[in-house]
Amino acid sequence: MKHTSLVVLTSLLMTACGGGGSGGPTTLSGSFDEVPVSVGRCLDMAEGSECAPGVKVDSNLAKDGSTVLTFENNSLVAKDLVLTGNGIHQVSTVLMSNDGTPNTSASQSGSGGLVLNRNTLMSNRMPSLVEKDNAEAAGLLHSQMNSPAPRGLSLSGGAAATGVWNSIINDNLVQAQTFLGGSAALPGGGQVKVWVENKSRQETNFDWGQSVPGDEIAQRDMKIAPSQAQAMADMFATKVYAAATELVGAPWGSVPSSLQPWLLDVGTKDIHIVLLDITPDGKELGTIGYFWSANNFRSGVKSYSNEALVFYMDAATFGKLNIYTDTNNQQYGIWRPDGLYPAIGMTTLAHEFQHMIQFYQKQVRHGNPQSAGDTFQNETAAQALAYVIGRQMFPDVAKDPHLRAATAGGGFEGEFQQSLGYSGCQMDRWGEPGDACTAEGHYSQALSLAMYMLHNYGPGILKDWIQSPENGIGAIEKGLASVAPGTRYLDVVRSWGISTRMEKADAGKRLGFPTKSWQMVDGTQLVLGAVSPGRYFNFQTGEFTNPLAAGVAPRYALNVNAMVGGSGKVKVAPGSKLHVVIY
Structure with a gap:
């Protein structure tokens, strides 16, 4: 059953960061009961105390972070929470509806448009045929159960032998001529093979990390040399595949006998990555990569199937050089696997790997094919796996595409920074009729969630989430229950909304983004370092900012911001809960 909730991350008492909204406190018209709240009094009280009628201090980290107050309006009439103080502290509010009570108030998010518009190209766009095939895969599996077998596999003379891959370029079905650029052994057997489209091939190999002179940039930029293809193979085998299969599960294996005649052989282990200019425009970003479930079927079912486990990745993005200018005003380029654009390619590859794994684990393995139209659950799982693996591949957050900040010297903000400038998405309605949120907004919000x-809760939630036969919210709750039984998705969304406005995490209350460690089977620790939203967004001014240097004290703790009149009203509808975050 779908829970209905609307998260409204409002800056009612903040200066907007551009693109709509207005600064200063908001006074709402109408005659309602009022609940006076002294901010100073609440800051002085212990957690669990009631600092005003019906207002509870949930978390108090005022000395080095944020304080969270909660007011739940259980009455039949709207109430005004009147926040007052001698020079009121900066306040952000998170308004939530209760179970079964949709919040119909207009969203006052209003500040994220310009942030997202700067970077819409970073969002992945699926070719229409890929979307169609992936969405219809469950129905196709249902219809083929126990049907006569199609012709056998043809790998001996197919793509894996010839280097010709049925692909989608600019929404057109084409045969991409490729060469084998690199390969690496996979843990547990099989190989990953990286194929490079001839059009994207860099004929002259070079050692990555070396400087490319200015007169060679045009020749080498956004092209793939064997050393670069090998770097992708090595990183996938050691950084992506090993962690993903342990945390989430295998991308292929045994299948119900009723489906076996229509699908890849159960012993299939090799994974293929085809690098080509997907859009094609000779430019980075755009469509960065995709998984196409048609390839998991035999060609007697899907005539254009390559009959292999395949990803398609954008060569122009992975091969993009970082361009610099030296003190003599001479340009040069450098390519490294942790460069700005290759890093985007690798985290996107991890994202797409989740889609490959989920197709097998949730749609095929149980013999009860699930619909891939569950965009919300599937994409959130993909963002989760990509984030975990990205933190291990790129421990320097300045190089992690999820956590990097826009810098004065160029570049763009990562998806987490984007998410702080956009709100109002109903996550579990992604792509449904009436969904007013943009795809860019959904992807960044899915990452943040x-x-x-x-x-x-830790990466341990992923396996039961992705391997269970449940879909949608039920799948997410299945994963959460493996770590914290009884945890509800709706409660998680509430705490997430608060966390996006907290300067520092309160791990004991499951608020914020605290450090989390997870032990892998080989005894190594997978560590997710703490993340502070305040390192990206200035809650005082409503502006995005570059991260502070390590070790700098939180800059907003107990700062006083003299607001107009020193007070503000926040309307709380009947059956709604208001969380107030004070800095």
Whole structure:
């Protein structure tokens, strides 16, 4: 059953960061009961105390972070929470509806449009045929159960032998001519093989990390040399595959006998990555990568199937050089696997790997195929796996595509920073009729929600989430229950909304994004370092900012911001809960 909730992350007492909204406290018209709240009094009280009628101090980290108050309006009439103080502290509010009571108030998010518009190209766009095939895969599996077998596999003379891959370029079905650029052994057997489209091939190999002179940039930029293809193979085998299969599960294996005649052989272990200019425009970003479930079927079912476990990745993005200018005003380029664009390629590859794994684990393995139309659950799981693996591949957050900040010298903000400038998405209605949220908004919000769950419950939630036969919210709750039985998705969303406005995490209350460690089977620790939203967003001014240097004290603790009149009203509808975050 779908829970209905609307998260409204409002800056009612903040200066908006551009693109709509207005600064200063908001006074709402109408005659309602009022609940006076002295901010100073609440800051002085212990957690669990009632600092005003019906207002509870949930978390108090005022000395080095944020304080969280909660007011639940259980009456039949709206109430005004009147926040007062001698020079009121900065306040952000998170308004939530209770179970079964949709919040119909207009969203006052209003501040994220410009942030997202700067980076819409970073969002992955699926070719329409891929979307169609992936969405219809469950129905196809149902219809083929116990039907006569199609012709056998043809790998001996197919793509894996010839280097010709049925692909989608610019929404057109084409045969991509490729060469084998690199390969690496996978843990547990099989190989990952990286194929490079001839059009994207860099004929002259070079050692990555070396400087590319300015007169060679045009020749080498956004092209793939064997050394680069090998770097992708090595990183996938050692950084992506090993962690993903342990945390989530295998991408292929045994299948119900009723489906076996229509699908890849159960012993299939090799994974293929085809690097090509997907859009094609000779430019980075755009469509960065995709998983196409048609390839998991035999070609007697899908005539254009390559009959292999395949990803398609954008060569222009992975091969993009970082361009610099030296003191003599001469340009040069450098390519490294942890460079700005290759890092995006690798985290996208981890994202797409989740889709491959979920197709097998949730749609095929149980013999009760699930619909891939569950965009919300599937994409949030993909963002979660990509984030966990990205933190291990790129421990320097300045290089992690999820956590990097926009810098004065160029570049763009990561998805987490984007998420702080956008709100109002009903996550579990992603792609449904009436969904007013943009795809860019959904992806960044899905990352933020996934981060909250991973930092507070750990990566252990992923296996039951992705391997269970449940779909949608039920799948997420299945994963959460494996770590914290009884945890409800709706409660998680509430805590996530609060956490996006906290300067510092309160791990004991599962608020914020605290450090989380997880022990892998080999005894190593998978560590997700703490993340502070305040390192990206200035809650005092409503502006995005570059991260503070390590070790700098929180800059907003107990700062006083003289608001107009020193007070503000926040309307709380009947059956709603208001969380107030004070800095």
